[in-house]
Amino acid sequence: MPVSTHTSRLQHPGRRPLTAHQAGLAQSSHLESMTLLRQCDADALSRVVLILWLAGQIVLSFGCHSTQSRSYPSKPIRLIVQTVPGGLSDAVSRVMASQLELQLGVPVVCENRPGAAGAVAFLYVVRQRPDGYLLGHGPVEIAMVQALGLAQVGPKDMDLLCLVSMSDPVLAVHSASSWKTFNALVESARTRPGYYIIGNSGTGSIWHINALLLEEATRTQFVHCPFGGSAAAITALLGRHVDAVVAGAGEVAPYVQAGSLRALAVFSAQRSPVLPDVPAVRELGWDFGTPAWSGFYAPKGLPDPVRSRLVGAFKKAFESEAFQRLCRERGMRAVFLGPDEFRVFVDGQTQFFESAIPRLITRAWAVQ
Secondary structure (H helix, E strand, O other): HHHHHHHHHHHOOOOOOOOHHHOOOOOOOHHHHHHHHHHHHHHHHHHHHHHHHHHHHHHHHHHHHHHHHHOOOOOOOEEEEOOOOOHHHHHHHHHHHHHHHHHHOOEEEEEOOOHHHHHHHHHHHHOOOOOOOOEEEEHHHHHHOOOOOOOOOOOOHHHEEEEEEEEEEEEEEEEOOOOOHHHOOOOHHHHOOOOEEEOOOOOHHHHHHEEEEEEHHHOOEEEEEEEEOOHHHHHHHHOOOOOOEEEEHHHHHHHHHOOOOEEEEEEOOOOOOEOOOOOOOOOOOOOOOOEEEEEEEOOOOOHHHHHHHHHHHHHHHOOOOHHHHHHHHHHHEEEEEEEHHHHHHHHHHEEEEEEEHHHHHHHHHHHO
């Protein structure tokens, strides 16, 4: 019988023969051990298969990623602009987009998403897939919106690509104004605090911040009137609805040259090339002002080959005659900074605004 056969294998010299019951238990234990060993072997094999499968997926992923990077770009690219059409940011973005098309060989389509000093556009861009097919125009406001309390988004959430231009702020009045100099306006403002109205391109905009810096430096108080962009603020000044505006040098220069407006000062250490006869505040004994600037960024996590391709294309677009001409015509300083230098610059600007904006807001409330 099977039991006696198995019993004979389990018997050893000098030991008592196993009973049928003991032999049955031994056989059962042996079978359980063999089953356990088979399960262990199967588990080990499963782990090996799993490890090999994962390794294959990783290799395949890198291969597909590499292939995608080599073929980039293969479809249109969207460029998100944080302002309405027609302003300086829009002009920079559209000229750069037209030049990028020549470098990349695909359409680069500008899409305007204004609101909340740019925060609407910034939030939209950083939430998208970092594949190089959606980019953003990065103005100075990327360093400001968190300090303004408008949104929890900033440079840390972005892959910065490059800086391409800077624009100095200018204080301008109507050509029929009695103010011939910057210091004359300051003296009038000190005599009548909270009386004169200064227009700007929008609450929390860089030109609004510069108007607040003017107040702080000169110990004056103005009524600040925000508009939906500098064009609307300048139109209000031409109609004598406000007493002055703070806007970009290139934005007021055509009206100064036409004799409609008078520029009193450039809020910088040096004069603007488009307004060579207008003194910088540093010449007049003042030290305040911060420029507007334009750059470009992508959602964080952009693949290195795609980033390199984009930065190279942006550099060639920056060097194009079309963009250089735009800078000359619009009073911008053409300045190119690559990703690393741009990051250092933006971090410094962010620290400046994190300190300046709460201070300026506190002062504005205190003098009301």
